[in-house]
Amino acid sequence: MQDAKALIISPHPDDLEIGMGGTVCLLLEKGIDVISIVVTDGRRSANPSGITQEQLVRTRESEVRESSEILGVEISLLGFSDMESDSNKREFSFRMVEIITNLRPGEIYLPHPEIDKHRTHRTVSRLTLDCLKAAIKEIPFECECWFYEVWTPFPSYDRIENITSFADRKRRAIEAHRSQTAYKDYTDGIMGLNRYRGAFHDTADGFSPLWAEVFIKHDSK
Known part of the structure; x- marks a missing residue:
């Protein structure tokens, strides 16, 4: 069923884990098929060990295969070196329209195309939104888009997910990216943000999670 599929766009190998590692587990628990598209191969990542670019890839x-196994999510590696060149952008757009058309997901998750301070995140998200429009024009279907937090905390949000039951699994998934946490151990920073989201959520509705992830809904109008 269309609405039983969630497509997650991860510009880099660890973005899904950082932004929505807990929510992925919640989606899977609900019986939703989750497919993660990892766009770039990480060759431009931090490289504190000084290994060759091929070794880093x-x-x-x-690492992303290990973390995906921890979360239980299906992944597809597109293997782009970057999203800087026009040729890569064109090839990505071609492949993404094909992926979206074939899957017709009920939801797509991706970094925010404006708020996120990482240029590659913004580029990938903007291209993906264009691809979604093209896919829907070709084969009409309903799809909601949600932006997840990666490099920049959201000033406000439309949705909050209680990930308390999966916080430990999310932490382990992030820690699987050892080549990156060796350079900057951002695990506690990410989990701290999730703890903050839970602690400072407006509890007027009686919802008071210990750990939480938040999302902004894309307005397609």
């Missing part, structure tokens, strides 16, 4: 692939 292999390392990052191994």
Whole structure:
């Protein structure tokens, strides 16, 4: 069923884990098919060990496969070196229209195309939104888009998910990216943000999670 599929766009190998590692587990628990598209191969990632670019690509692939296994999510690696060149952008758009058309997901999750301070995140998200429009024009279907937090905390949000039951699994998934946490151990920073989201959520509705992830809904109008 169309509405039983969620497509997650991860510009880099660890973006899904950072932004919505807990929510992925919640979606899977509900019986929703989750497909993660990892756009770039991580060759431009932090490289504190000084290994070759080819070795770094292999390392990052191994890490994302390990973290995906921890979360239980299906992944597809597109293997782009970057999203800077026009040729890569065109190829990405071609492949993404095909992916969206074939899957017809009920939901797409991706970084925010304006708020997120990472240029690659913004580029990938803007291109993906264009691809969604093209896919829907070709084969009409309903799809909601949700933006997840990665590099920049949201000033406000439309949705909050209680990930308390899966906080430990999310932490382990992030820690699987050892080549990156060795450079900057951002695990506690991400989990701290999730703890903050839970602690400072307006509890007037009686909802008071210990750990939480938040999302902004895309207005397609």
